[in-house]
Amino acid sequence: MKPVLLFAALAASALLQGCASTPAPVPDDSLSQAEYAISQARQAVDRPSQSLPLYQAEQKLARAKALLADTDEEQQQVVRRLARQATLDARLAQAQAEARQAQQRTETLRRSVSTLEEEIFNNGGRQ
Numbered sequence: 001m002k003p004v005l006l007f008a009a010l011a012a013s014a015l016l017q018g019c020a021s022t023p024a025p026v027p028d029d030s031l032s033q034a035e036y037a038i039s040q041a042r043q044a045v046d047r048p049s050q051s052l053p054l055y056q057a058e059q060k061l062a063r064a065k066a067l068l069a070d071t072d073e074e075q076q077q078v079v080r081r082l083a084r085q086a087t088l089d090a091r092l093a094q095a096q097a098e099a100r101q102a103q104q105r106t107e108t109l110r111r112s113v114s115t116l117e118e119e120i121f122n123n124g125g126r127q
Contacts, residue, residue, distance in 0.1 A: 057089035
C-alpha cells in the first residue's frame with residue numbers, strides 16, 4: 001500500500017507543479033472587442049488622423065498587445081484594462097463622429113427649410 005501512497009503523492013506533486021507553471025490565460029475577448037470598436041470608429045470618423053480618442057484607442061490596444069506575451073497575472077490584468085479602455089475610447093471617437101454628422105445633416109435641413117420659407121414668402125403664396 002505504501003507504493004500506492006508514494007505514487008499518489010508524486011502524481012499530486014507533479015500535477016500541482018504543472019498547474020503552477022501554466023501561463024495565465026489569454027485575456028477574455030476584450031482585445032477582439034477593442035479591435036472591432038476601433039474598426040467601427042475608423043469607418044465613422046471622417047479623418048481618423050484627427051480623432052484624439054481614436055488615436056488613444058489605437059495606442060492602448062498596441063500597448064495591450066505588446067504586454068500580451070507576459071504571463072504574469074498582473075500584466076494580464078493590465079492587458080484587459082488597456083483593451084477595455086481602448087474599446088471605450090474607440091466608442092467615444094465613433095459617437096463624436098456620429099454627432100458631427102448629425103449636426104451637419106441638421107444644418108443642411110435648416111438651410112433647406114429656410115430656402116423653402118423664403119420661396120414661399122417671395123411668391124406670396126401665389127401659384
